[in-house]
Amino acid sequence: MSKTNPVSKISDLPEESKFRPGHRLCAGCGPAITAKLITLAVPEAIIVNATGCVEVGTTIYPYSAWKTPWVHVLFQNNAPVASGIAAALEKLSAEGRAKKLPVIALGGDGATFDIGLGAISGALERLDKIIYICYDNEAYMNTGIQRSGASILGSATTTSPAGRVIPGKQENKKDLIGIVASHHIPYAATATIWLWRDMVNKIRKAVNYSEQGPAFLHILAPCQFGWRYEPHLTVKISRMAVETRLFPIYEVEDGQLKINFRVSKPAPVEEYLKIQRRTRHLLESRNAETLQRLKAWIEWNWLRLENLEKAGKVF
Amino acid sequence: MMTEALARQHRIALTGNDAVAYAVKQANVDVISAYPITPQTFVVETLSRYVNDGELNAKFINVESEHSALSAVIGASLAGARAFTATASQGLAYMWEALYAASGLRLPIVMALAARALSAPINIHNDHSDFFGMRDAGWIMFNGEEAQETYDLTIMAFKIAEDPRVLLPVVVSYDGFIVSHAITNFYALNDDVVKEFLGVRTTGPRIDPDNPRTFGVLALQDSYFEFKRQQYEAMENSRQVIKEVFQKYEEISGRSYAPLKEYMTSDAETCIVAMGSTVGTARHAVKTLREAGEKAGVVGILQYRPWPVKEAEQLFSRFKRIIVMEKVMSPGARAGPVYEDIAATIYPKHSEVKIIDFTYGLGGRDISTRGIIEIYKKGKELIDKGKTDRVYFHGVRGE
Numbered sequence: 005m006s007k008t009n010p011v012s013k014i015s016d017l018p019e020e021s022k023f024r025p026g027h028r029l030c031a032g033c034g035p036a037i038t039a040k041l042i043t044l045a046v047p048e049a050i051i052v053n054a055t056g057c058v059e060v061g062t063t064i065y066p067y068s069a070w071k072t073p074w075v076h077v078l079f080q081n082n083a084p085v086a087s088g089i090a091a092a093l094e095k096l097s098a099e100g101r102a103k104k105l106p107v108i109a110l111g112g113d114g115a116t117f118d119i120g121l122g123a124i125s126g127a128l129e130r131l132d133k134i135i136y137i138c139y140d141n142e143a144y145m146n147t148g149i150q151r152s153g154a155s156i157l158g159s160a161t162t163t164s165p166a167g168r169v170i171p172g173k174q175e176n177k178k179d180l181i182g183i184v185a186s187h188h189i190p191y192a193a194t195a196t197i198w199l200w201r202d203m204v205n206k207i208r209k210a211v212n213y214s215e216q217g218p219a220f221l222h223i224l225a226p227c228q229f230g231w232r233y234e235p236h237l238t239v240k241i242s243r244m245a246v247e248t249r250l251f252p253i254y255e256v257e258d259g260q261l262k263i264n265f266r267v268s269k270p271a272p273v274e275e276y277l278k279i280q281r282r283t284r285h286l287l288e289s290r291n292a293e294t295l296q297r298l299k300a301w302i303e304w305n306w307l308r309l310e311n312l313e314k315a316g317k318v319f
Numbered sequence: 320m321m322t323e324a325l326a327r328q329h330r331i332a333l334t335g336n337d338a339v340a341y342a343v344k345q346a347n348v349d350v351i352s353a354y355p356i357t358p359q360t361f362v363v364e365t366l367s368r369y370v371n372d373g374e375l376n377a378k379f380i381n382v383e384s385e386h387s388a389l390s391a392v393i394g395a396s397l398a399g400a401r402a403f404t405a406t407a408s409q410g411l412a413y414m415w416e417a418l419y420a421a422s423g424l425r426l427p428i429v430m431a432l433a434a435r436a437l438s439a440p441i442n443i444h445n446d447h448s449d450f451f452g453m454r455d456a457g458w459i460m461f462n463g464e465e466a467q468e469t470y471d472l473t474i475m476a477f478k479i480a481e482d483p484r485v486l487l488p489v490v491v492s493y494d495g496f497i498v499s500h501a502i503t504n505f506y507a508l509n510d511d512v513v514k515e516f517l518g519v520r521t522t523g524p525r526i527d528p529d530n531p532r533t534f535g536v537l538a539l540q541d542s543y544f545e546f547k548r549q550q551y552e553a554m555e556n557s558r559q560v561i562k563e564v565f566q567k568y569e570e571i572s573g574r575s576y577a578p579l580k581e582y583m584t585s586d587a588e589t590c591i592v593a594m595g596s597t598v599g600t601a602r603h604a605v606k607t608l609r610e611a612g613e614k615a616g617v618v619g620i621l622q623y624r625p626w627p628v629k630e631a632e633q634l635f636s637r638f639k640r641i642i643v644m645e646k647v648m649s650p651g652a653r654a655g656p657v658y659e660d661i662a663a664t665i666y667p668k669h670s671e672v673k674i675i676d677f678t679y680g681l682g683g684r685d686i687s688t689r690g691i692i693e694i695y696k697k698g699k700e701l702i703d704k705g706k707t708d709r710v711y712f713h714g715v716r717g718e
Contacts, residue, residue: 076536088400094378
């Protein structure tokens, strides 16, 4: 595999993506934009997709949106399937029996934060030479918007509805990169579709690092269907998540955390919450306590990241 | 054994587990992935030693669960590798959904199973609960009676699985502890003979960057059924392929294999059916019974899936009485799975043949020659009294 270089402008990317039009994902689908950017960033790769929206929406027999080798096996096993492929290709390519390509395990937040986390931890601990990309749309969208470990505090899902007594999910988002980086792998980062260049370059960096061991990307990919906003707002919502500090953009490289998009004056989170029906209820006065908890978490989380950044090579 | 065949092999004393590992090494697998579970653990310990000592050029992936073990092997197999895993008991149960994925994706994976009871209560000893739990998962299923059979079946499993007419995963089961941990003498083929017999894997689904394809599609109401129908056909095709492989293997090894193993069946009136290590004990029991004038025989099941329908009909329709011994319980069913397979094969065409079902040996409870003779006598008596309408238990308190 040859090293990839960073891109600076859109014309540095291939003209055509190997994620083709005609798939059945929604208009304004954040994960679809993610999938497209992945194939633009790394045109030659094997995608190992966990069960989820991207999987079911792109490969309904006899059609496939993928012009690159693509595999789906089960929900929680994309990491070990990818590990098996990478190990086999390493062995077979050394004997001239196969061509080696980057192996990208792709999964939603359900597959990554929840059901597949143990299997992912195994792959990270073994330093398997794979790239893991989580497209996080903060709930189980494929099965109908159920709460996941990635859903934000206060968000309404079909299993954590905004009720009269309990206003949505009462727990904070799981610290995925914290867990991942604690395996001391070569590279882990967050990204989102609004910052496409940052995202593409992180994917390329991840591919380069995957020669040494696993590289991990956590990508926020808004879902208009589950977050309940107008489809044309997807990229804007992705931007607002960053500018409110709700979704910080950072990377952990060689043990050092670095904030890649410094938000000096965060935008009020209320602006973000009110345009989505999953979070709009948090602005009602009776839900003030949950809103306060969310705001406190955002502040604490940002401070935590800044402290980690200052602390040096802590991962 | 013919001298010619003898020249192609060597005598060796190993445990059942090590016999499997030895076969897998000779099969030159490309990728192994496993998780430790008693009593299988030695298979993968030995394999990892082969790999780390440079005796086997394979990738060994130490995963964090059996679910991931089979998943990694599925990935490796999709990439074109010859891939192997081993498991037992809860490990197999934990693999359950991946078992169906492996067969549905038509991957020629080979798995060893040191058969063992399932929780609860927890028990680490031999029965066939795990094995029968995967009955409908679409795998070709063999059961080795001792190290020799288990070794031979493991070698043949790769040949059968990788045949383009088949492309299905194969499980080779052998009794936990009784076979897995007992050291016995057996004949192993020489490395070059196995190498020539198996070659490298060239068939089956394969990720190819130059011809990018989508594996593991979403197949809905309009196509799922056809995929499954093709899988069924592959299992049917395997009958002929297994026959050919057994024959070819006999040519090189001098050892003859058949789906059903017969002992003193030619004039037998009452036949004991068993699977695994019990078959050997049953032969000994039948010898004793014969000396007492009983027209007894034994049928051992070597090939469980595909169920050898023709052979079973020809064979079982010859007896007056069939006494099925099963190391598995199917609560609420008419009888155990082997009884049901035999009954479905011979009834209603040969309704004069009477069958009775005994559950025995669960959780490693020992079965002796005397125990089998008791089962034989009781079974014969119950059949003659017409009392065959329930499952009987042998060797359990309260029966």
